[in-house]
Structure formats: structure tokens, C-alpha cells
Amino acid sequence: MTTPTILEKIKAYKLEEVAATKADVPLEEMEDRARAAPPVRPFHEALLNAANGGYGLIAEIKKASPSKGLIREDFDPAALAAAYAEGGAACLSVLTDTPSFQGAKEYLTQAREACELPVLRKDFMYDTYQVVEARSLGADCILIIMASVTDAEAAALEQAASDWGMDAIIEVHNAEELKRAEALTSPLIGINNRDLNTFETTLDTTRTLARYVPEDRLIICESALETPEDLADIARYGARCFLIGETLMRADDVASATRHILANPLTAGGM
Numbered sequence: 017m018t019t020p021t022i023l024e025k026i027k028a029y030k031l032e033e034v035a036a037t038k039a040d041v042p043l044e045e046m047e048d049r050a051r052a053a054p055p056v057r058p059f060h061e062a063l064l065n066a067a068n069g070g071y072g073l074i075a076e077i078k079k080a081s082p083s084k085g086l087i088r089e090d091f092d093p094a095a096l097a098a099a100y101a102e103g104g105a106a107c108l109s110v111l112t113d114t115p116s117f118q119g120a121k122e123y124l125t126q127a128r129e130a131c132e133l134p135v136l137r138k139d140f141m142y143d144t145y146q147v148v149e150a151r152s153l154g155a156d157c158i159l160i161i162m163a164s165v166t167d168a169e170a171a172a173l174e175q176a177a178s179d180w181g182m183d184a185i186i187e188v189h190n191a192e193e194l195k196r197a198e199a200l201t202s203p204l205i206g207i208n209n210r211d212l213n214t215f216e217t218t219l220d221t222t223r224t225l226a227r228y229v230p231e232d233r234l235i236i237c238e239s240a241l242e243t244p245e246d247l248a249d250i251a252r253y254g255a256r257c258f259l260i261g262e263t264l265m266r267a268d269d270v271a272s273a274t275r276h277i278l279a280n281p282l283t284a285g286g287m
């Protein structure tokens with residue numbers, strides 16, 4: 017027997033979780049809740065508008081991660097959301113997975129209520145039930161991790177997001193996953209610089225893959241971004257949208273750290 021990969025382990029516990037939630041809240045009931053949720057905020061549009069004038073930042077609310085352990089002690093999703101909005105983020109991402117990221121479904125609702133930004137539910141999605149649940153929590157966008165789903169699962173998740181008026185980010189980590197992503201219709205392609213099975217990170221992943229992304233898709237460079245220089249460098253490869261968690265979560269003053277990383281390193285400074 018081969019040892020399961022990290023993504024396989026996550027998938028196993030996530031499917032159990034989903035089965036338990038479904039037993040508690042049947043699909044019809046979850047659909048009622050989704051219909052009663054506040055209207056969808058335009059995620060793609062907010063990102064695109066911000067990227068046209070500079071950078072489109074998706075700022076992530078992330079308490080802990082499997083590779084880094086606890087990232088932020090003082091963790092108030094509503095205050096963090098307000099700080100991100102003040103600092104110039106275009107959208108938010110909120111981790112709702114508990115076993116690996118110490119996230120929670122309520123964090124998404126709390127963060128979204130504290131600002132006007134569209135919100136990505138950051139979780140491991142396999143079942144369209146989770147998409148309905150995401151909408152019931154207020155999510156405006158979902159993540160589809162190609163490394164963790166089949167083509168059929170990805171297509172079903174994407175369709176469910178679209179049925180509920182939400183956007184979907186298709187996350188890829190290599191050329192093969194990018195090819196599979198191209199068969200889907202979502203215009204949002206996330207290039208994850210972190211290998212979710214080994215946790216290794218390198219911005220070379222984006223530098224290498226960006227040129228193969230079709231022109232009609234919007235590239236989001238995800239993970240391991242630390243400085244304004246990183247953003248400026250990656251922008252030269254055609255990506256103007258960024259998903260950043262840890263660097264901002266480690267800052268004492270989250271609003272000013274957000275402003276700082278979004279500043280153009282060529283024109284900033286000198287104050």
C-alpha cells in the first residue's frame with residue numbers, strides 16, 4: 017500500500033465532514049439558506065477593476081496552515097477584513113477548513129459582514145453541496161483545486177458556482193493541470209506557487225506557467241509573495257492579481273502592510 021498524499025488525506029476527511037453536514041442539513045434546506053443569503057458581490061469584476069488600475073489583491077484571512085502551524089495569535093476575522101479593505105484589497109479569501117487551517121465557516125460570514133469586499137470561500141471542494149453551503153455563508157467565489165479533483169468534479173463544481181451566480185477560481189500548479197483548466201469556462205486561473213503535497217514554494221511556478229495561460233483568462237498568482245518587489249517582478253510575467261495570506265497575517269498593522277505590499281516599488285518610498 018502506498019502512503020496517501022496530503023491532498024488525499026484532506027479529501028478523505030472532507031468527504032466525511034460533508035456527509036455529516038448533509039445528514040444534519042439536507043440539500044433542500046441548504047438551498048433555502050443559500051437563497052436567503054445576502055446577494056452575490058461581483059468577485060471577478062472587483063479583481064479586474066483593481067488590476068486595470070494597478071494590482072488586484074485577494075487578501076487572505078488565515079489563522080494557521082499545515083506547513084507553518086499557527087500564523088496569527090490575535091485573530092478577529094471582522095477586524096482583519098476591515099483592515100484589508102482599508103489597506104486596498106480588492107477581494108477577500110477566508111479559510112473555512114478547520115482540521116488543517118484552523119478556519120471556520122463563521123469566519124467567512126463575520127469577515128464579509130465587516131466590509132463590502134467580495135469573498136472567496138477557501139476550502140477543499142469536491143461536492144456541489146459545498147458550493148450551495150458556500151453561498152449560504154455569503155461566499156461570492158469558490159476555489160477548484162485541479163490537483164485534488166477529477167475533470168468531471170471540476171466541471172460540476174464550476175457549473176454549480178455559476179448556477180448560484182458565483183465566480184470560481186481554477187487553481188493549477190503545473191502544465192498538465194493548466195491544460196485541464198482550459199477545458200473549463202471560468203476566466204479566473206490561480207497559479208499556486210505552493211505544491212500542496214510537498215509544501216515547497218517557488219515563484220518560478222508562476223514565472224513558468226503564466227505564458228501558457230490563454231489571453232482571455234485572468235491570472236492570479238497565489239502563495240509565497242512577501243514584498244512589493246515580488247509583485248513587480250511577477251507583473252512582468254503578465255500577472256497583475258495576487259492572493260496573499262501569510263505575509264499580511266504576520267503583520268502587526270494589517271492595513272498598512274496591505275498598503276505597503278501594493279505600493280509600486282519604483283515610485284514608493286522616500287517619505
Ligand SMILES: O=P(O)(O)OC[C@@H](O)[C@@H](O)c1c[nH]c2ccccc12
Nearest residue numbers: 208238239240241259260261262263
Ligand atoms: O499564505 P500564502 O503563502 O500567501 O498563500 C495564500 C494562499 O495562496 C494559500 O493559502 C493557498 C493557495 N491555494 C490553497 C488551497 C488550499 C489551501 C490554501 C491555499
